[in-house]
Amino acid sequence: xxxxxxxxxESSCDETAAAVVKNGREVLSSIISSQIDLHTIxxxxxxxxxxxxxxxxxxxxxxEALQQADIRLEEIDAVAVTCGPGLVGSLLVGVSAAKAIxxxxxxxxxxxxxxxxxxxxxxxxxxxxxPPFMSLVVSGGHSHIVVVKDYGxxxxxxxxxxxxxxxxxxxxxxxxxLGYPGGPKIDKLAREGNRFAIAFPRAHIEGCxxxxxxxxxxxxxxxxxxxxxxxxxxxxxxxxAASFQEAVVDVLATKAAAAANAFGYDKIxxxxxxxxxxxxxxxxxxxxxxxxxxxxYPEPILCTDNAAMIGAAGYYEYIKGVTHGWDLNAVPxxxxxxxx
Ligand code: KG4
Ligand code: ZN
Numbered sequence: 250x251x252x253x254x255x256x257x258x259e260s261s262c263d264e265t266a267a268a269v270v271k272n273g274r275e276v277l278s279s280i281i282s283s284q285i286d287l288h289t290i291x292x293x294x295x296x297x298x299x300x301x302x303x304x305x306x307x308x309x310x311x312x313e314a315l316q317q318a319d320i321r322l323e324e325i326d327a328v329a330v331t332c333g334p335g336l337v338g339s340l341l342v343g344v345s346a347a348k349a350i351x352x353x354x355x356x357x358x359x360x361x362x363x364x365x366x367x368x369x370x371x372x373x374x375x376x377x378x379x380p381p382f383m384s385l386v387v388s389g390g391h392s393h394i395v396v397v398k399d400y401g402x403x404x405x406x407x408x409x410x411x412x413x414x415x416x417x418x419x420x421x422x423x424x425x426x427l428g429y430p431g432g433p434k435i436d437k438l439a440r441e442g443n444r445f446a447i448a449f450p451r452a453h454i455e456g457c458x459x460x461x462x463x464x465x466x467x468x469x470x471x472x473x474x475x476x477x478x479x480x481x482x483x484x485x486x487x488x489x490a491a492s493f494q495e496a497v498v499d500v501l502a503t504k505a506a507a508a509a510n511a512f513g514y515d516k517i518x519x520x521x522x523x524x525x526x527x528x529x530x531x532x533x534x535x536x537x538x539x540x541x542x543x544x545x546y547p548e549p550i551l552c553t554d555n556a557a558m559i560g561a562a563g564y565y566e567y568i569k570g571v572t573h574g575w576d577l578n579a580v581p582x583x584x585x586x587x588x589x
Contacts (some may be wrong), residue, residue: 329563
């Protein structure tokens with residue numbers, strides 16, 4: 250069968266990314282231009298700066314992706330782009346670029362849900378993985394337990410009631426003076442600390458066994474820091490980082506495994522930026538091996554925002570015949586499974 254080449258574009262937050270993906274699972278190129286350095290001084294992503302930077306970077310990044318893949322635009326079968334959720338100004342840059350290219354070379358345009366992309370990163374790292382399976386999607390904006398029924402078919406069975414897991418990592422990192430983005434910094438510092446030093450709370454929500462809440466643990470850390478300051482006592486930052494991380498990954502892993510068991514799935518795929526977290530991976534390995542659940546996670550560079558994952562998701566839409574019109578828009582609060 251003739252191979253299918255997808256040019257994929259991602260610009261939903263602070264990474265400008267383009268990739269060329271062959272048959273949904275083989276990455277021919279994946280270029281990521283990160284804006285982290287620009288936003289660090291503000292302690293988080295500044296939407297206006299992000300969209301301006303995307304405009305500067307989008308064309309060079311796409312050109313580089315095509316060059317590295319050694320492919321011409323005319324040889325591409327379709328253009329896939331993240332159309333939501335995310336920052337509207339950032340999304341619009343990618344969507345407009347994708348539309349312009351698709352129109353110019355007369356190729357189909359495919360809008361992709363960002364979270365569907367994160368889940369699909371697992372198809373790249375694990376060529377044997379096929380639905381159905383359970384996915385734990387943990388990023389800066391999402392904490393979901395999702396049943397992947399088929400390619401592009403999802404059912405959300407657990408969600409956060411307040412902060413996303415990555416958001417909690419970022420806020421706690423800021424509170425202990427680690428800076429943005431906090432997840433990787435807490436992950437690193439926690440290795441030097443004692444995860445049992447401070448007992449931070451694990452939230453269990455009455456009647457919602459697979460839902461999450463991270464605002465309580467975040468507040469508990471802030472309270473702990475205030476109390477120590479008022480008492481004039483030193484804070485062991487590594488212990489705070491390790492104990493906070495332990496509280497978060499404990500509840501993430503326990504509920505994901507419980508959901509897989511309750512719904513009868515023996516495969517769990519981690520997805521999203523927080524899936525890089527070494528403690529989460531270790532905790533999931535531990536629980537999954539004792540519960541006889543097979544665990545999958547993408548390599549770190551495919552966990553955080555990238556366009557290769559959008560190419561993987563876009564491929565499965567393409568082979569189903571799903572394409573979108575020139576009226577494709579950026580939808581900042583697009584729900585998973587909502588018709589694009
Ligand atoms: O998926 P992603 O790149 O962007 C969103 O779609 O949100 O995720 C970014 C989030 C940030 O909150 C970042 O702090 C977190 O993922 N993150 C981590 C780690 N690496 C990235 N959190 C915990 N441990 C990590 N190693
Ligand atoms: Zn993301």
